[in-house]
Amino acid sequence: MFRCQMCSKVAGAGIKAMRVTVVSRPKEYRGTVEEFPRRRFGRFRETRKPRDRGGKGHEIVKELMVCASCGAAHREKQAAIEAAAVAAAEAAEAVAEATESDAEAPALVDE
Ligand SMILES: [Zn+2]
Numbered sequence: 001m002f003r004c005q006m007c008s009k010v011a012g013a014g015i016k017a018m019r020v021t022v023v024s025r026p027k028e029y030r031g032t033v034e035e036f037p038r039r040r041f042g043r044f045r046e047t048r049k050p051r052d053r054g055g056k057g058h059e060i061v062k063e064l065m066v067c068a069s070c071g072a073a074h075r076e077k078q079a080a081i082e083a084a085a086v087a088a089a090e091a092a093e094a095v096a097e098a099t100e101s102d103a104e105a106p107a108l109v110d111e
Contacts, residue, residue: 002065005066020063023062028055031052
C-alpha cells in the first residue's frame with residue numbers, strides 16, 4: 001500500500017509501486033590510482049587488490065514512487081521526448097554537414 005507521488009491516489013494492498021526517474025545527471029568516477037601492494041613470498045602471500053577503474057554514466061537525482069498507470073504514462077512521454085531529441089540531433093548534424101564546407105574557408109583568414 002502506498003500513495004502515488006504523481007496522482008497522489010492511494011494504491012491498494014498488494015499493488016507494487018513503480019520507481020520512475022525524474023531527474024538524472026551525467027556522472028564520472030575517477031577510480032583509485034593506488035599502487036599494487038608489494039609482492040610477498042611465503043605462505044601468506046598477498047593477493048592483488050582489484051584496481052577500481054572508475055567509470056562514466058548517469059546517476060539518479062530524483063526518483064518517484066508511482067502507480068502502474070502513471071508509470072506507463074511517464075514512460076510514453078519519455079519515449080516521445082527521446083524520439084524528438086534524436087530527430088533534433090539528426091537535423092543539427094545535417095545542418096552542420098551542409099555548413100562545414102563554408103565554415104572551413106574563413107578560419108584561414110583570421111589573422
Ligand atoms: Zn499514479
